[in-house]
Structures are given as C-alpha cells and as structure tokens.
Amino acid sequence: xxxxxxxxxxxxxxxxxxxxxxxxxxxxxxxxxxxxxxxxxxxxxxxxxxxxxxxxxxxxxxxxxxxxxxxxxxxxxxxxxxxxxxxxxxxxxxxxxxxxxxxxxxxxxxxxxxxxxxxxxxxxxxxxxxxxxxxxxxxxxxxxxxxxxxxxxxxxxxxxxxxx
Numbered sequence: 180x181x182x183x184x185x186x187x188x189x190x191x192x193x194x195x196x197x198x199x200x201x202x203x204x205x206x207x208x209x210x211x212x213x214x215x216x217x218x219x220x221x222x223x224x225x226x227x228x229x230x231x232x233x234x235x236x237x238x239x240x241x242x243x244x245x246x247x248x249x250x251x252x253x254x255x256x257x258x259x260x261x262x263x264x265x266x267x268x269x270x271x272x273x274x275x276x277x278x279x280x281x282x283x284x285x286x287x288x289x290x291x292x293x294x295x296x297x298x299x300x301x302x303x304x305x306x307x308x309x310x311x312x313x314x315x316x317x318x319x320x321x322x323x324x325x326x327x328x329x330x331x332x333x334x335x336x337x338x339x340x341x342x343x
Contacts, residue, residue: 207321207322208320208321209319209321210227210315210319210321211227211304212226212227212228212303213226213227213299213300213303215269215271215294215295215300216293216296217292217293217294218272218276218279218283218291218294219291219292221276225293227315227319230267230269231317232317233265233266233267233317234266234267234314234315234316234317234339234340235266235267235268235269235314235315236257236258236266236268236269236313236314236336237269237271237300237304237312237315238268238269238270238290238310238327239271239272239301239304239306239309239310239311239312239313240270240272240309240310241272241273241274241309242272242274242278242281242282243274243278244309247309247310250310250326250327250328251286251288253327254268254290254312254327255288255289255290257333257336258289258290261336261337261340264340265340267290269291269292269293270288270291271295271300271301272292272293272294273294273295273296273298273301274294275294275296276294279292304321310326310327311324311325311327312324312326312327312329312332314335314336314339315339316342317339317342317343318342322338322339323335323336
C-alpha cells in the first residue's frame with residue numbers, strides 16, 4: 180500500500196492548523212478600527228488609532244452579566260500590575276449610559292469604560308458572548324480573543340508587551 184498521499188494530506192492539514200492557530204486565542208489579524216464614546220465624559224470620543232504603540236485589551240462586558248462581574252477583579256489586577264509597561268484596558272459595553280451609571284454607583288473600575296451604543300465595536304470584533312477580552316498588540320494586531328480569565332490571556336499580554 181502506498182502511504183505517500185496520506186502523508187501529503189497529513190502535512191497539508193498540519194500546515195492549515197499551524198496557520199489557523201498562529202496566535203493565542205485564535206488567528207492574528209489587524210484590529211478593526213473603531214470610535215467610541217467615553218462613559219465618564221459625555222461627548223468625548225476615542226478611536227483605536229489614539230492607542231497606537233500601546234498594548235490594549237478590549238474588555239467586552241455588561242452590568243447585568245454575572246460572569247462579567249466575576250471576571251472584573253481579574254481584569255483589574257492585570258491592569259494595575261501592567262499599566263506602567265504600556266498596557267491599557269478599555270471596558271466596552273453596549274448598554275445605555277443610565278444602566279452604566281447605576282452600576283458605577285456601587286462599583287469602582289480603574290480603567291476607562293466606553294459606550295458602544297450602536298454595537299459597531301461588538302460587531303467589528305465579532306463578539307458573540309460576554310465577557311470577552313480582545314488583546315491588541317503595539318502594531319495594531321489582535322493577538323488574543325477569549326474569556327478574561329483564560330489561562331492564555333496573561334501570556335498573550337506579556338508577549339505583546341515584550342515586542343517593540
């Protein structure tokens with residue numbers, strides 16, 4: 180029996196797997212551009228280009244989401260530890276300002292929160308569940324997308340911070 184075609188198929192499939200899993204949390208790709216309103220400063224907007232040169236984590240969450248609330252201390256701890264190295268967290272919620280106001284009456288979050296009222300950022304990053312963390316490296320590439328408490332999140336952030 181000739182196993183050469185099977186070996187060739189095996190090598191081809193291995194190559195496909197390596198390409199499709201080229202980064203932690205999925206495929207490395209250019210981060211979609213966006214513009215969002217700052218929660219704390221009504222009428223003030225920020226876009227991804229303003230964060231160029233920094234490692235940014237988009238933390239997609241909602242006030243009503245139990246798992247989002249559970250992951251917040253983890254996100255806060257990573258932010259507090261790594262912010263001096265050029266790491267930024269942007270909390271992104273598609274909720275109305277009134278819901279967010281009510282939440283922040285009882286909770287303190289050390290990183291900025293942004294309102295995605297038209298869901299355009301959620302759609303651009305293909306967010307299908309929350310919480311979801313998306314890490315963008317200094318070059319503007321998505322290097323991680325997954326749960327904020329995923330074991331691969333911190334290593335992905337540290338690798339991105341180590342790049343110049």
